[in-house]
Each structure stands twice: as C-alpha cells, then as structure tokens.
Amino acid sequence: MAKDKKGEGFHSAAGLIRYFDSEDDKALKVNPWIVVALCISISVIVIALTALYPT
Numbered sequence: 001m002a003k004d005k006k007g008e009g010f011h012s013a014a015g016l017i018r019y020f021d022s023e024d025d026k027a028l029k030v031n032p033w034i035v036v037a038l039c040i041s042i043s044v045i046v047i048a049l050t051a052l053y054p055t
Helices: 008-021 032-052
Strands: none
C-alpha cells in the first residue's frame, strides 16, 4: 500500500504563513471599502460611457 503523506501540507503552508506574517510597516495601507468603492465607480463610468458612445 502507498504511504500516507500526512505532513506534506504543513511544509507547503509554512512558507505562506511566513510570507503573510511579515508585513512591511512602510507599505501603503488602503481601506478595503475604498477599493470596493473605486471598483464600483469605475464600473459605473465604463457602463455610462458605453451607453453614451456606442461603437
């Protein structure tokens, strides 16, 4: 029978945990709601422009 690979998931996740734990204090921090608002506003602008200037 094949040998079970029980410990393999921990080793592959260890690098991701280490990567996400190291946050840069100099990095730009943006509120997630600002990103959502920008996405919605850009979508509205694109839809309005395609309605006003159809190709």
